[in-house]
Amino acid sequence: MIGVVSYLVFFLTIAAILAIAVLGLNLHWGNTGLFNGGIAAFFGMGAYMTIILGGTPQAGQFGGFGLTYPMALAGGVGASGLLAWLVGVATLKLRHDYLAIATFGVAVAFESFVRNTEWLTGGAKGLRGFERPLEAAIGDPFLFNLCFLVFVLLVLAAVTYGLGRLIRSPYGRLLRAIREDEDAARSLGKNPARTRLASFIAGSMIIGTSGGLYATFYAFVSPDDVLPILTFQIWAMLIVGGAGNTKGALLGAFAIWAAWTGSGWVLARLAPVEMQLYTGTMQYILIGLVIVGMLLWRPQGLLPERLVISQSGGGAARRSAQSV
Amino acid sequence: MSEPGAVLSVDRLVAGYVKGLPILNQVSLHLIERSIAVIIGPNGAGKSTLIKAIAGLVPVSDGAIRLNGRDITGIRPDRLAGLGVSYVPQSENIFRTLTVRQNLLLVLRRKRSGGRRLDELFALFPPLADKQRERAESLSGGQRQMLAIAMALAAEPAVILMDEPSAGLSPKAASEVLAFARGLTEQGVSILLVEQNVRQALAIADYCYILAEGRNQVEGAADALSSDPVVGEIYLGGKRVGAA
Amino acid sequence: MIQALLDGVLVGSVVSLGAIGLTMIMHLLRFANFSHAELLSIGAYAALVFDGLFAAAVPAAKAAVGPLSLTWTLFLAIIAAMALTGLSAVVIDRLVFKRIRETAGPLSMVFASFGVALIIRSALSLVFGLKPRLYTDDIVFAVTISSDPQLLVKPDQVFVFGAAVAIMLALHLVLSRTTFGYALRAVAENPSLAQVAGVRLSTVIAVTWVVGGALAGAAGVFHALDNQVSPAIGHNFVLAVFAATIVGGIGSVYGAVLGGFLVGIAFGLALAIMPPGYSPAMPFLIILGVLFIRPQGVFGEQR
Numbered sequence: 001m002i003g004v005v006s007y008l009v010f011f012l013t014i015a016a017i018l019a020i021a022v023l024g025l026n027l028h029w030g031n032t033g034l035f036n037g038g039i040a041a042f043f044g045m046g047a048y049m050t051i052i053l054g055g056t057p058q059a060g061q062f063g064g065f066g067l068t069y070p071m072a073l074a075g076g077v078g079a080s081g082l083l084a085w086l087v088g089v090a091t092l093k094l095r096h097d098y099l100a101i102a103t104f105g106v107a108v109a110f111e112s113f114v115r116n117t118e119w120l121t122g123g124a125k126g127l128r129g130f131e132r133p134l135e136a137a138i139g140d141p142f143l144f145n146l147c148f149l150v151f152v153l154l155v156l157a158a159v160t161y162g163l164g165r166l167i168r169s170p171y172g173r174l175l176r177a178i179r180e181d182e183d184a185a186r187s188l189g190k191n192p193a194r195t196r197l198a199s200f201i202a203g204s205m206i207i208g209t210s211g212g213l214y215a216t217f218y219a220f221v222s223p224d225d226v227l228p229i230l231t232f233q234i235w236a237m238l239i240v241g242g243a244g245n246t247k248g249a250l251l252g253a254f255a256i257w258a259a260w261t262g263s264g265w266v267l268a269r270l271a272p273v274e275m276q277l278y279t280g281t282m283q284y285i286l287i288g289l290v291i292v293g294m295l296l297w298r299p300q301g302l303l304p305e306r307l308v309i310s311q312s313g314g315g316a317a318r319r320s321a322q323s324v
Numbered sequence: 325m326s327e328p329g330a331v332l333s334v335d336r337l338v339a340g341y342v343k344g345l346p347i348l349n350q351v352s353l354h355l356i357e358r359s360i361a362v363i364i365g366p367n368g369a370g371k372s373t374l375i376k377a378i379a380g381l382v383p384v385s386d387g388a389i390r391l392n393g394r395d396i397t398g399i400r401p402d403r404l405a406g407l408g409v410s411y412v413p414q415s416e417n418i419f420r421t422l423t424v425r426q427n428l429l430l431v432l433r434r435k436r437s438g439g440r441r442l443d444e445l446f447a448l449f450p451p452l453a454d455k456q457r458e459r460a461e462s463l464s465g466g467q468r469q470m471l472a473i474a475m476a477l478a479a480e481p482a483v484i485l486m487d488e489p490s491a492g493l494s495p496k497a498a499s500e501v502l503a504f505a506r507g508l509t510e511q512g513v514s515i516l517l518v519e520q521n522v523r524q525a526l527a528i529a530d531y532c533y534i535l536a537e538g539r540n541q542v543e544g545a546a547d548a549l550s551s552d553p554v555v556g557e558i559y560l561g562g563k564r565v566g567a568a
Numbered sequence: 569m570i571q572a573l574l575d576g577v578l579v580g581s582v583v584s585l586g587a588i589g590l591t592m593i594m595h596l597l598r599f600a601n602f603s604h605a606e607l608l609s610i611g612a613y614a615a616l617v618f619d620g621l622f623a624a625a626v627p628a629a630k631a632a633v634g635p636l637s638l639t640w641t642l643f644l645a646i647i648a649a650m651a652l653t654g655l656s657a658v659v660i661d662r663l664v665f666k667r668i669r670e671t672a673g674p675l676s677m678v679f680a681s682f683g684v685a686l687i688i689r690s691a692l693s694l695v696f697g698l699k700p701r702l703y704t705d706d707i708v709f710a711v712t713i714s715s716d717p718q719l720l721v722k723p724d725q726v727f728v729f730g731a732a733v734a735i736m737l738a739l740h741l742v743l744s745r746t747t748f749g750y751a752l753r754a755v756a757e758n759p760s761l762a763q764v765a766g767v768r769l770s771t772v773i774a775v776t777w778v779v780g781g782a783l784a785g786a787a788g789v790f791h792a793l794d795n796q797v798s799p800a801i802g803h804n805f806v807l808a809v810f811a812a813t814i815v816g817g818i819g820s821v822y823g824a825v826l827g828g829f830l831v832g833i834a835f836g837l838a839l840a841i842m843p844p845g846y847s848p849a850m851p852f853l854i855i856l857g858v859l860f861i862r863p864q865g866v867f868g869e870q871r
Contacts, residue, residue: 090856116843292664401760416758419753419757419761422757431765
């Protein structure tokens, strides 16, 4: 019985951690209309920086500065923000898909960098040697996992609440205004480029938080944690749940994570031995089909936002989210 | 319902770029064969939108457009070209990155006697012949307008829609263009014209429609309207007819 | 260093062919197609399949052409593969992208293109296996064309470069001398005016997909000829072809060619200077650099 509960705790923890990343993407895409094609990079930056700053010194490994946990996590979050600033400054003034290309590129570059810069990131071996906060104090592993789950859920609740307030605030209205009609917003003295940059940085920092928590949970990070498939998983979560919509984002996160682990389990059981190597590939096809299928069948997601069709001069009508 | 002798009829047209926000509100007009009808009105009246709607470039939500009795409402612009209707936009009416020759050959793509027609067009517009292998962006404003009109004529249309053909031209060049249009009607072409240059337009037109705020205001024979003070009043924002 | 340049020019031929279709579609349909690079993989595998079929049909034709490792069957297979890839491109558009652009915005198409790329790559892995394949088991030796500095060139590489240039030349002729080429350029400059001039947009879009796809298919085969056929080809080239389109200016075919060779040469030089593991990151640095310095690229975008 403990085994099942234990697994459930593990499942919920990961799902909740990924849900935080989905909320970050929601701020990018759902609220600001920005296309982040490189979630893995911001996630990874948060993860790696947290371990580097907060880890204990390990032989032959950089880092291990042994900062307190809050500082290490904050460092990870800050690093993600910095990376977002760099990418955003270059691309946000340009046509929308330049951001897609640049963010995708930053993710490829990031993976390539951490995989090869062994002295800094441990290369393919990754980074270990991280003492999980309060682990020694709590003692019992199951209890620790439970406490960590509660901690993650608290962070998730805080981010959800924070984003909810943001959307209802003047800043949220500004984001919507810029999405609707950028020229009008500019004529009112607002600076759309700067607002979008701020939103991009904020969303990326949320994704970085998710990465930091992920690295904390495993006390380990490696280049295999920042593969493109992670970006696809987070997107699938947002597309399925419903972009621009916090409830939808959370639903999507848990649903897709359940589908992913479930399909992995089923494929491992049912696939013949020769095909075991391909279970991952089949899961990739599933995710691809989910993304394409949802966009074709129900692009607004399972939990559609209440739509307000508004006009923008000459272009296609855009949607603005009324609910969060 | 089309009027006899009308080659083009617009019947209570409602149209605009965005659904639910029409620019044109129940606009009607007729173009009689071998004549010039001119549309005038203050800025923002919807004159260009009307021409574009006929050309198939602006979505129509209600009303009808007929060509020789045949319904062409919402037709695809490239199909309209095949039906003998040419459209000369006000701006961006030539392909700058193509040469003069290539611009014309493009329009003549589907025509069997393209080569002969090309020679005819160059005979009609000698300055274009001189510059035929130069990129269109190197032409002067007047030459570009000439090319745009040549492109419209290339397909030997029965109807030409022109959006402010005199825009950006010197008064002399403007009157030359409008006189040229007049000459075309003598060869059997019917022309629907939008113009800001009211005086010169009324001088060569047969019939005139005045549009304001997306609606018909006044219409009548061109020479009658050119001496009617109501024209000036509508322009200066005073009188309005048929407002909701 | 010169060897690095030579290798870079070869990579550049492949990237250029791949980038031409991408730049046209990015300009026409206003979306960054992340599945375009997968067309290279489709082309490479299609040629593998056709080569097998032709060799089974006419065993005698599986003879090498001159000093190349290329066989007659493979040569024909390349042409067949180009056709198949072009067809795949337009079919994918009809099935996925067209429906999405009619109901949602261009960014949804970008989303979908990621999904399509994932599906194509995974499907190829499932069907053909994860292990890379080769067109021929013959070992091809490089020819030393110069001893000091030492320069080695494989005959296949000369073929690839020549074929790529020939294809680009053919495209140039179509664009500059045929009325269909004028129609393509007209639509690229001003789609509504092109319609007014009698050009049917849907036809031009379909042809753009077919031509772009065929060129990408050729690029894939050319790359695999000198390397290997693997499902990862698409992923390996996706950033490079984007970099080429951005350097050259989105919408410019000549820009894509120029950009492709620049990216290829940069790759070659990077491999000479940096450890090989970092080379995937290099196109990204190019992209970032161009976006900071001259975002519209060399030939800019008309709109």
